[in-house]
Amino acid sequence: MQPNEITEILNRPISQELLARDLTRLAYVAKDGTPRSVPIGFTWNGSQIVMCTTKNAPKLPALRHNPAVALTIDTEVHPPKILLIRGRAELDVVDGIPEEYLQMNGSYEMTAEQRVEWEAEVRSLYDGMVRIVVTPTWAKLIDFETTLPSAVEELVRQRAERLHA
Template identity: 40%
Template structure:
């Protein structure tokens, strides 16, 4: 069994290392009520970004959508995606994930959708009530699972865009 990384070890990881999922920022955002913003290529070849509820299983970011959403066919045809979960705080925090979407058809309500609604609604009861409002005979969903292959974390305190330092970030836009 691999030992957990210390905060110092996590802070030293380069952007792209999937072990950044264990950082405090990533764990906070994965447990938050922030929406995932999913970037993919639509059937017409143009880029799309779509906000979605998500559920983190500990290994996959799982998004659920109702049939016949157009993104289902688009993700099957071009499964490479980028996902951002971010908090508009000061300073902002962002979790950046890249991976391939695996789309599975589900008859009825996807269990991960129920889990996501419980978290976003604030309680199991409130989430279950929201599920009940859309759970009708013949409902079909798609489970979109993304296993991270690249992870970035930005907190604008210790981790900055492009791997720059705090001093580099502070000096942005200044003449050398």
């Protein structure tokens, strides 16, 4: 997929709505070779998905071994809106709490007082974190209005051919 195609998909209004959500599902291959998919908070900086995790997270050795990842960001309504992204995870170990981690937790419903308490707890628990940065190398938006899963698109095409035969 060409970079301009990825940009066009990610700049669509529905994609932008999805990229403003709190959680993505991060899929990767674990060290034992089996697949994993974990929900994780994220933020979109306009060109990359940034997720943050503990320095001792089990996913880190797996991502160092095989950085290929897939992300799913979707809605819980019918019809769902789904943004699928593939890329490579770059790991960036940082001291303290990355600003992205504080941003990505900013949309949870917390009072100002709860937010202060939460941030103090986070700062006392973590001496550093790992930023997992994914630059999209492939993207697909499925909204079930203008775009469909590729298998469903194929069925629609086959039905049209049958009807016009």
